[in-house]
Amino acid sequence: MDKSKPLFEAKEGELKRAKLDSTGSFHIQAQAIIEASYALSYPIARDEKPHTTGETLVKPCLLECTKIILGDTAAQKIADLSLSDSTVKSRIDDMSANIKRQVIGKIKSSPMFAIQLDESTDVASISQLMVFARYVHRETIEEEFMFCSPLTETTTAADVMNLVSEFFGKEHLDWGKLIGVCTNGAPAMLGCHAGFAQLVKEKNPLVVSTHCFIYRQTLAAKTLPKGLQEHLSSVIKVVNFIKGSALQTRLFHKLCEDMDAVHSSLLFHSEVRWLSMGNMFLRFFNLRAEVNEFLKTHNKPKLLASMQVEGFHQCLAYLVDIFASINEVNTKMQGKDRNVLNVTDSINAFKDKLKLWVERLATGNLRVSFPVLHSLVDMKAPSAFSLTDIKHHLNSLIAEFERYFPKLDPRTEQLMSLTRDPLKHLCIKR
Incomplete structure (x- = not known):
């Protein structure tokens, strides 16, 4: 205790200067x-x-x-x-919480909002519920991710409703401002009596429920007649044989390089993303000569015979064309700026195209509708190619799209027309 007071004062000044100087x-x-x-x-x-x-x-x-x-x-x-x-x-975590606060704040300040739900299983076999919100902010419609939460046990409509209700309660969101709910095709989402949409209507009877357009389009596109289904099975068997082992994949890759092919590998398709089959068909069609040579080299007569059935390559070319068109429609329905108006227009335009293609097919006009098929038919004798399966498939597609996307009732059609062009209706009224 023999230290002097000035010494302690000097130490205090040093500490202050070390932590924060006078300029800050x-x-x-x-x-x-x-x-x-x-x-x-x-x-x-x-x-x-x-x-x-x-x-x-x-x-x-x-x-x-x-x-x-x-x-x-x-x-x-x-x-x-x-x-x-x-x-x-x-x-x-801080940035995520900040973004969440901003989104919730915008939803609360919006006069109305709608939500879209998607329930799917991740790679860890855990069911994940994702919810997106669309709301009005500064006189524009914005769409943002709202929240994601795992369904740890069952995945019933009640479980989904409990998660959404818990989030609404925690964030103090008003069910009365919810005007629309869009769900995917999971069993928990569907159902007019016990589905999620029905449970939401118990909270707010004025909510409008819709079924995901992309999911409905996928279901409609899965329709294939027996003949095309057999060719599809043949293609899948060949792809699985070549891609089924690392050795076969390397050998096929080497063969493609030796034959100067544009690509060097085939593609799998996924049942979850069924429209990826179009990419598989296109790659298989471009490498059909290399695939044929590979099957000969590896002595696979059954697989080789399935590719030599009369009309196989023509049907394969048709599948490339039709799935390219379906994929194009699917792409148009995706994105943040998509809404029920432009998505409905895309579906209606595709239905009209299908009807036009049937008429052209009856006259043998393939050039515009099916360019890949047209290029292949030009190289073959037209009599060797039957159009029966293709006509049947196009008619089935028309029927399926009409079933999944029926005509709107007059009142809804009028409201959508008014939304598209309010000035036109105002002039007609005057």
Whole structure:
């Protein structure tokens, strides 16, 4: 206790200067480092990179570049930047919570909003419920991701409703402002008595429920007559044989390189994304000569015989054309700016195209409707190709699309027409 008072006062001054000088530069520097930490955590989250990327890759690169360009003094400032996995996780959580607050705030301030639900199983076999919201903000319609929550046990409509109700209650969202619900084709979503949409109407009877257009289009496109279905099965068997093992895949890749093919591998298709079959057909069609040679080399007479059935290549070319058109419609219905008006227009236009194609097919006109099939038929004798299966398929598609997308009632059609062109109706009324 023999220290003098001035000594302690001097120590106090040193500590104050070390923490915060009179200009506040230390505070500004610390704030800049935190802001930089958020700025670097954002691309890690956006690109779905591991949280350790910041500490193991980003920061060492920053230190080395800063040391070379700006010197050791500037590099020392970068060394204070924290990018550990726990820090990056914390920054991502903060940004996620901030975005959520903004979205919820916009929904609350909107005079009305609608939600869209999708329930699917991830790679860990856990059922995930995703909910999107569409609302009015600054006189424009915006669409944002609302929340995602796992269904840990059963996936009934009541379970989905409990999760949505819990979120609405926690965020103090008004069921009275909910005007629309769009659901996918999961069993929990469907049903006029026990489905999710019906449970929502118990909260708000004025809610309008719709079934996902893309899911309905997929169901309608799955219709194939027996002849085309047999050719489809043959293609799948051949693709599975070639892609079924790593050795077969490498050998086919080498064969394609030796034959100077445009592609070097076939494609699988997924039942979850059934329209990916169009890509599989196109790749198979482009590599049909290489596939034929591969099957000969590996002594697969049954698979080879299935590809040599009369009309196989013509039907394959038709499937390439028709699925390309279906995929084009599917793509038009996706995106943030899609709504019931332009999606309905796309479906109606495709239904009209199908009817026109049937008429052209009756006259043998394939050039515009089915370009791949037309190019193949030109190289073959027309008498060797039967159009029966194709006519049957087109008529089946028309019937299925009419079933899944029936004509709207006059009142709904009038409302949609008024929404498309309100000035026209105003002039007619006058």
